[in-house]
Amino acid sequence: MNIRRGRTAIVGTGEVPTGRFPDRSAIEIALDAARLAIRDAGIDKDEIDFVIPTTAVFSFQFSNELTTCRLVEELGLKNVSANATVFSGGSSSTNALRIASALIETGRARSILFVHCDKLGTGVSAQGGIDLFSTAGISMEWEVPFGQHYSTVAALATQRYKHETGTTDEQLSAVCVSNRKWAELNPNAYFRKPLTIDEVMASKMLSTPLRAKHSNMLFDGGAAFVVTSADHARELTDQPAYVLGEGGVVTHFAYHQEPDLTRFGWARAGRQAFLEAGIEPADIDVAEIYDSYPIYQLIAFEEIGLAPRGHAGRLHLEGATAPGGRIPTTTDGGMLSKGHIGAGGSVSLLVEAARQVMGRAGPRQVPGCRFAVETAVGGTYMDAQVTILGSDVPRGRPA
Template sequence: MAKHRTRGRTAIVGVGEVPTGRFPDRGAISFALDSVREAIRDAGVDKDTIDFVIPTGALFSPQFSNELATARIVEELGLKGVVSNCQVFSGGSSSTNALRIASALIETRRARCVLFVHTDKLGTGVSAQGGIDLFSTAGISAEWEVPYGQHYSTVAALATTRYQYETGCTDEELSAVCVSNRKWGELNPHAFFRTPLTIDEVMASKMLSTPLRAKQSNMLFDGGAAFIVTSAKEARELTPQPAYVLGDGGAVTHFAYSQERDLTRFGWAAAAAQAFGEAGIAPSDIDVAEIYDSYPIFQLIAFEELGLAARGEAGGLFLRGETWPGGRIPTTTDGGMLSKGHIGAGGSVSLLIEAARQVMGKAGARQVPGARFAVETATGGTYMDSQVTILGNTVP
């Protein structure tokens, strides 16, 4: 495969997002429409230049998800230039896969202006136990795992147990991830949890599945977001500071969680090698890391496998505040799913648009001064894939 063919060829030119929360009186469609309208304004594009719409799936309702697949957003907003409305859904990695597809369409001139949109209503569209039950079947093998009581707490706990066994990572270090993400959540008006959190509070919370505690577990909310992708050339005409897509990489390593051969590494190293190779930068060049954090363990593993810390040493970085606001390597700066809230496939949509905001200089109180290069990670299902995207305010 030819090298550096795609570096900086496309860019995110606009983002939109609604706050994460519980909105029983609002339909999920409203989160999508508000997000898209904001993204269109942010990009400064004419709505009718959008020629490709990529909605992702909504987990709370198959009926509603099908409406997204069948062009409801195009009709609601009267988008008149749309050639294709085509759903892209891979759970939590939908954002990366959609950006990869959008970039490919634009590079090959099959699309000019691609809109991606996510919305879901897991906070008020399903009951609390309904959410647990949904996530005891979604993406979990109905033949080989569901009958044994596997669900997302056990999925996270199984990786945590083995990782602690192999590296000596402590419960305190795992809890430090929650604290670090909360430091950022406090600065994000779109985050659900914005009050300070201490390691003691995390470690005193209810045990769910050993060693995983309640405050180390994400909670489900309503929310939505959108972003718009164009060619780099068009991006420069639209906005003074596009978020250039510098590189991406991925590795799909399993479907059934029990088939993963290394629950302490997954495919992150291979994905990162591809992404950094294409971007032409090194992990040490990264100014801000938006690392998928549905549970602390996955944030620690990806952080290390990307080369941002040595094996077994990420926990110490989080504990010492090197990932906090003002720290050496600001990490998961929107608060992540642990503080902003889990909105289905939107967990990594949030992180991707936060990475875009950071390199566009639009991150408000969370802005990392002089941020040039941001890395973002995403993973779907039971961490079936490892997806890495690198954005920059310049093309190296």
């Protein structure tokens, strides 16, 4: 196994608030995020030699502008050799980081800017969002005709997981409460008022057993990050976020093809990532877990090794994942409380993982955060992507 541990690093992140901004154009949001990331990295903009935008689901026109180099022109980047969109739905950030790291390691690029922006809060209506996500990533022949959409997708996993593990609705709701406690500390989060389990369990039923407050909501927002070689990272900053390991498993396109809706590909993806990073799940200080619905946070949390099967719900209920808990989890509030901005769900989580490792997470900073694990998923939970970032590069325990 060719270990790439710690050869590249995130050196800067930028993020704008998640919310409803009808008067702000998508390009304005994208440029704000990009400029914040460049400033945070302390890098000369003309050192950026490769730009990776990702797709904005709300607008083909805007996405196409990003694909055709609008960011390079608007930012006035003078030394860019290539601009290429990387898009895999909710796992776009992980795949962008993976490709960026490979380009840097092979000398094809030196410093890469990744940018995401979407306007799913004001760019589409509420029912338009439901309808958009009743076909996006869903088989037009085998699922759409039966009324499949993202609430049913999540509900099907939730129902089976409850059946197999005995996890309760109260425990599922505790995920929402835990993530909200973090969002209360995040000025970029949309939902910042305290939330109780009773409020979650009293909210409108969408698709049994999934309720309205178990569901993410769609918003406008954007974020960006800069990746460079580990050597250059140390010239730019005292504390880069080293890319220590990653693992991925693609399991399906059509949701009903997934053989185990209570596990997906997380176990193998997690093993790959931890092996490459040279650490164990017990070494993790912060877990940024993809949380478009509570069920997915519980499954990934367990399958990558942070808790035994069927125990994650209880840990969330006991407060282990909340501020001050034993394993701080989804510390930016996640899609459930910060808000869902399309591919940006896991962009936010990756940016937050980098901030925690770099010691720049403000009131959410987990003291002494050395290792962070982040997970990302696209489509109808079609893949399991795991990234481990660290404040240093552990030696020993080579694969």
